[in-house]
Amino acid sequence: MPHFAKPAEGSWTEHYPELGTAPMSYEDSISPEYYELERKAVFERTWLNVGRVEQVPEPGGGHFTKEIAAVGTSAELLRDAADGTLRAFRGGGPTGPVPIRCEVWEGFVFVNLDDDAEPLATYLGTLAAGLEGYPFDRMTEVFRYRADIGSNWKLYMDAFAEFYHAPVLHAKQYVGNESRKLSSYGFEALHYQLDGPHGMVSSWGGMAPPKDLNMVKPIERVLRSGNFGPWDRPDIPGLDPLPPGLNPSGHKAWGIDSFVFFPNFMMVVWAPGWYLTYHYWPTAYNRHTFEGTLYFVPARTARDRVRQELAAVTFKEFALQDCNTLEATQTMLQSRVVTHFPLNDQEILLRHLHRTAARYVAASADRQPATPA
Numbered sequence: 001m002p003h004f005a006k007p008a009e010g011s012w013t014e015h016y017p018e019l020g021t022a023p024m025s026y027e028d029s030i031s032p033e034y035y036e037l038e039r040k041a042v043f044e045r046t047w048l049n050v051g052r053v054e055q056v057p058e059p060g061g062g063h064f065t066k067e068i069a070a071v072g073t074s075a076e077l078l079r080d081a082a083d084g085t086l087r088a089f090r091g092g093g094p095t096g097p098v099p100i101r102c103e104v105w106e107g108f109v110f111v112n113l114d115d116d117a118e119p120l121a122t123y124l125g126t127l128a129a130g131l132e133g134y135p136f137d138r139m140t141e142v143f144r145y146r147a148d149i150g151s152n153w154k155l156y157m158d159a160f161a162e163f164y165h166a167p168v169l170h171a172k173q174y175v176g177n178e179s180r181k182l183s184s185y186g187f188e189a190l191h192y193q194l195d196g197p198h199g200m201v202s203s204w205g206g207m208a209p210p211k212d213l214n215m216v217k218p219i220e221r222v223l224r225s226g227n228f229g230p231w232d233r234p235d236i237p238g239l240d241p242l243p244p245g246l247n248p249s250g251h252k253a254w255g256i257d258s259f260v261f262f263p264n265f266m267m268v269v270w271a272p273g274w275y276l277t278y279h280y281w282p283t284a285y286n287r288h289t290f291e292g293t294l295y296f297v298p299a300r301t302a303r304d305r306v307r308q309e310l311a312a313v314t315f316k317e318f319a320l321q322d323c324n325t326l327e328a329t330q331t332m333l334q335s336r337v338v339t340h341f342p343l344n345d346q347e348i349l350l351r352h353l354h355r356t357a358a359r360y361v362a363a364s365a366d367r368q369p370a371t372p373a
């Protein structure tokens, strides 16, 4: 019995028939040869988010560097001394810096090594358009985590592209009664949506503030903060009403929307008025650098600041639990004892991610090699 409305087809997966329902191969996450194809077909062809405009120094103030190991180079970003225009270069080459495409969406800076790529806004599509107007530019208090992970980049994205693991994997993050209750309910998202290579999932989340204070731990009660962030929404424009792309099902219990912008940029927007980004930068077929970044409206009081710190350290705990399973997953997949895996209806974004990467690889095989810059 579903807790929330499903599409007319009966499941989210069948709502997008191109995804199919067959068990899925994970060969794409354990094959060094496939990774070599993916580097060129995906990371040299798509718009990659390398940071935010706030990270690029003022004109004359030097540059901001982002390593992109998958393409064997870095993106160097600077502002033109004459007119302040943002420019990007491919770094580190023997012939000096080579200009590369660079465009900005809502303050997020993207680069693309493919001179023939479609404009960024076209590429990001309707899911991104639905977020426009969110006050990203006001959320400049930033907490960053970075980790070297022993798994294929897509496996960590998979781990964050479904939420049904939360009541089980993160059971100890909740008070005992709440944990047992959540486990017995199981998990269903409110809504899923795919658009081209991108996707999103919308979820309930009633902990900010909880219905009953006994649902949360004492430190959360005292500080009015926790994993869902500080409970009291900042009083800034842009949060009420929210941009139309958030809480697409219009559910009153809405808590989180999580967006996957292909290939490796995820954004999680939380009901209490803050957001997270995740980046997954492959360094080998079985390794990647993970970045988790939290963005808040700058604290105005010490209490606000401690609330943000609590949300940040609670996030770190969750993320450690999430990535703790990944090296085992990678090792297990590499054994090839089992090669195909059934995916449930809460995992349609996993199916979509692997299928999208495969489509880029297939399309690239049909194409002439990119013109060397």
Ligand SMILES: [Fe+2]
Binding pocket: 159, 165, 166, 169, 170, 318, 322
């Ligand atoms: Fe998790």
